[in-house]
Amino acid sequence: MFRPLLIATLMALPAVAGAQTAPAADTGGTGTPPQRVRAVTLGAGQKCPQSSDTEIVICSTLDQPYRIPKQFRDSGPIPAQNQAWGNRVATQDQVGRVAGGLPDTCSPVGTGGQSGCALMTNKQWAAERRAQRDAESTVP
Structure with missing residues (x-):
């Protein structure tokens, strides 16, 4: 009983395979991809x-x-629950560095006061300039 069904299936396979190999239509009409x-x-x-x-x-x-129009791009900060784990770990690492007073952290505790404060001031200045330039470019 199983053998006639298997034979019929095997005989139908070439017809199914031939139907799948038909060339796909494209916009150029040539049948070849760019x-x-x-x-x-x-x-x-x-x-x-x-x-x-x-x-x-x-x-x-x-x-x-x-390729995404400017009105659809979100330039605000990404909420913590939507960030990748790598970004979350980097944020926790930076918070820990500041709390521990490690170098380049602008902490009043430890050795990080001088170089870190100058670096933080420069980053803040650059962020303010970027925000000002973005505000000027959005005003018609």
Whole structure:
């Protein structure tokens, strides 16, 4: 009883396999995938070059080099529950360094006061400049 079912299945396999190997339709109509993907960064007033059957062209501009539009990008801090474990460990390590007064931590305890405070001041200044530049670029 099992043998006729097995024979019928084996006889149907070539037909199923032949149906799966049919060429897929693509937008170029040639049946072959593009051979090359090219990323182009455009300056002011430049146009994106046309794609061809053998090449896909992805264009970005200098003012917006990302593929996600600016209004959809989240530039705020990432909540702790959404961060990777590596970032969480790095944060805990930095907190521990400051609490222990290790070098480059700007702690009043231990040897880290001088170099760490200058480094922290420079980072704070750079963050303020970056925030000011971002605020100026978003104002129409």
